[in-house]
Amino acid sequence: MVFSDPILLGCLLTVFLPLSAFALIMIFTRDNHKLSLAISLVASTIPLIIAWTFFFKLGGRAPIIYNFDWLVSDIVKVPFGFLLDPTSLVMLVIVASISWLVQVYSIGYMAGDAEIMSQVDTLQSQSTSNPTSISQWAAVEALNGDQSPVGEMVAAFDRRRKLIVKDLNKIPGFTCPSSSAGK
Numbered sequence: 001m002v003f004s005d006p007i008l009l010g011c012l013l014t015v016f017l018p019l020s021a022f023a024l025i026m027i028f029t030r031d032n033h034k035l036s037l038a039i040s041l042v043a044s045t046i047p048l049i050i051a052w053t054f055f056f057k058l059g060g061r062a063p064i065i066y067n068f069d070w071l072v073s074d075i076v077k078v079p080f081g082f083l084l085d086p087t088s089l090v091m092l093v094i095v096a097s098i099s100w101l102v103q104v105y106s107i108g109y110m111a112g113d114a115e116i117m118s119q120v121d122t123l124q125s126q127s128t129s130n131p132t133s134i135s136q137w138a139a140v141e142a143l144n145g146d147q148s149p150v151g152e153m154v155a156a157f158d159r160r161r162k163l164i165v166k167d168l169n170k171i172p173g174f175t176c177p178s179s180s181a182g183k
Helices: 006-029 033-058 086-109 114-128 133-144 148-168
Strands: 064-072 077-084
Touching: 006 033, 006 064, 006 077, 006 086, 033 086, 077 086
Parallel strands: none
Antiparallel strands: 064 077
């Protein structure tokens, strides 16, 4: 049982608590800024505490490994797991600490003059909400323009795919079935 293993529970919370908080905020509390702030701060503080606890309690021990089958189909099996060794614990502490610092910094950063913050919001929404106009025009030209190079590109990608599949199948214990997808 997952909940009987506190280390596995900590790993799962570290990964899925921030993702769950993001979904919760985007779906339910997006317009309630104070509640959204509280949720995001809690969702980044708990993984921070877990990361530092793991670092100090597990840092000198033998690596701990958890493996799960995440996506399984007839063609491919994608594993998911956790490796708690000294290097991954350092990385976990760094990522959790930076995530938490970003949350705390953004609280103070956006607490300013309302007019300036409105302009910052406009700038941010215009720079991240869609592809730039030049990219949009390039996409129109790619769709409406000369399609003759497409066959050459497909053949080149197919050669690369076959080479990668062949080399992956040379790895002992690794199987990568060839697929006709995309042809």
